[in-house]
Structure formats: structure tokens, C-alpha cells
Amino acid sequence: VLGERVYLRGHRAVEAPSLLDLRLRNREFLEPFEPVRPDSFFTLDSQHAQILGAEQAWRHDEAYAFGIFDKATDAVVGRVALSNVVRASWNNATIGYFVDHEYNGRGVATEAVGLAVKFAFEQAGLHRVQAGVMPHNSASLRVLEKVGFRYEGLAERYLRINGVWEDHRIYAITTEDWERLNDPDG
Numbered sequence: 001v002l003g004e005r006v007y008l009r010g011h012r013a014v015e016a017p018s019l020l021d022l023r024l025r026n027r028e029f030l031e032p033f034e035p036v037r038p039d040s041f042f043t044l045d046s047q048h049a050q051i052l053g054a055e056q057a058w059r060h061d062e063a064y065a066f067g068i069f070d071k072a073t074d075a076v077v078g079r080v081a082l083s084n085v086v087r088a089s090w091n092n093a094t095i096g097y098f099v100d101h102e103y104n105g106r107g108v109a110t111e112a113v114g115l116a117v118k119f120a121f122e123q124a125g126l127h128r129v130q131a132g133v134m135p136h137n138s139a140s141l142r143v144l145e146k147v148g149f150r151y152e153g154l155a156e157r158y159l160r161i162n163g164v165w166e167d168h169r170i171y172a173i174t175t176e177d178w179e180r181l182n183d184p185d186g
């Protein structure tokens with residue numbers, strides 16, 4: 001999925017070293033925002049397995065995980081994933097993302113999340129994408145607002161982040177919102 005400054009695509013198995021490098025460079029930065037990761041996660045084997053798992057999930061219509069690549073250098077600068085895909089009358093996925101701390105504040109997450117939502121609606125045929133954000137994560141809340149997500153409410157003790165069941169603000173966007181946002185006359 002091609003944007004102005006970044007593009008999204010699935011990681012290839014041979015790219016496990018660059019994914020590991022991204023994870024290692026951002027290990028401390030991401031710790032307050034993620035589940036507790038065992039040391040074994042930060043290994044080539046584990047990152048390789050993550051890539052293969054993501055490919056399988058993609059084929060089974062369970063999740064769509066992308067690397068965020070800088071168009072100018074082709075460097076991987078983050079990840080964004082549509083997960084927990086449920087079809088039938090829900091047709092919903094959850095979205096998660098992070099951007100390399102050295103690339104923060106340049107609009108990378110905003111563009112990447114927008115591209116992932118575009119993929120969700122225009123290629124994966126989903127109807128709704130949901131995000132959950134801890135109330136103090138101002139940068140992430142801002143990203144969702146900029147993309148056009150709506151605030152739906154507070155989910156208490158929603159996800160176990162860094163060992164604690166943290167409240168999350170639930171945001172969502174549906175195809176109806178997306179069409180309105182992209183309506184040139186609207």
C-alpha cells in the first residue's frame with residue numbers, strides 16, 4: 001500500500017534481521033505500551049517465526065500485518081497490523097501500531113494508520129476497524145483523531161500492558177465514516 005512518505009507491505013522471511021534490529025532499537029521505548037515480552041522474543045528465530053505466523057494469518061484472513069517502510073530509503077520504520085479479523089455480521093478488525101522512536105513526530109504513524117484503514121476497507125472488505133489506547137498515550141490518541149477515528153468510550157481493565165490490566169479508550173472507524181472523510185464534496 002503506497003503513501004506519500006511511507007509504504008506498507010508484509011515482511012519477508014529473509015527480513016527477520018531488520019525486524020529484530022527494529023525491535024531491539026525500540027525495546028525500552030515500547031516497553032510501557034506492550035505486553036511483557038520474554039527475552040526469547042528478541043531473537044532472530046522468534047522474529048522469523050513472527051513473520052511466518054503473519055504470512056499464515058494473512059492467508060487465513062485472520063490478520064494483516066505490515067512493515068512501515070520509508071519510501072526514500074526503504075528502511076523499516078515501524079509496524080502496523082489489522083488483527084482479530086472476524087467476518088459475518090461484525091466484519092471487524094483491531095488495529096495496532098508503533099513507529100521507531102527516531103522517526104516519531106514526522107507524521108509516519110498518521111500516514112501508516114491511514115493506509116492500513118484504506119487497505120481494510122478498500123481491499124480486505126472490512127466494515128469496521130477498532131483501536132484501544134491508554135488514556136495517557138496522547139500521541140497515539142492524536143494519531144487516531146487525525147485519521148478520523150471516533151471515540152466510543154472507556155473499556156476498563158481492557159488489555160494487560162507491561163504486566164498491568166490497563167483501561168483503554170476505544171476508538172472506531174467504519175466504512176461510512178471513511179466514505180464521508182474521502183468525499184470530495186463533503
Ligand SMILES: CC(C)(COP(=O)(O)OP(=O)(O)OC[C@H]1O[C@@H](n2cnc3c(N)ncnc32)[C@H](O)[C@@H]1OP(=O)(O)O)[C@@H](O)C(=O)NCCC(=O)NCCS
Nearest residue numbers: 033097098099104105106107108109110133138139140142
Ligand atoms: C504513538 C506513535 C505510534 C506515534 O507515532 P508518530 O509517527 O510520532 O505519530 P505522528 O507523527 O503521525 O503523529 C503524532 C501526533 O501526536 C502529537 N504528540 C506527540 N507527543 C505528544 C504528547 N506528548 N502530547 C500530545 N500530543 C503529542 C504530535 O504532535 C502529532 O500531532 P500533530 O501532527 O497534530 O502535531 C509512536 O509514538 C509510538 O510508536 N509509540 C509507542 C507505541 C504505541 O503507543 N503504539 C500505539 C498503541 S495504541
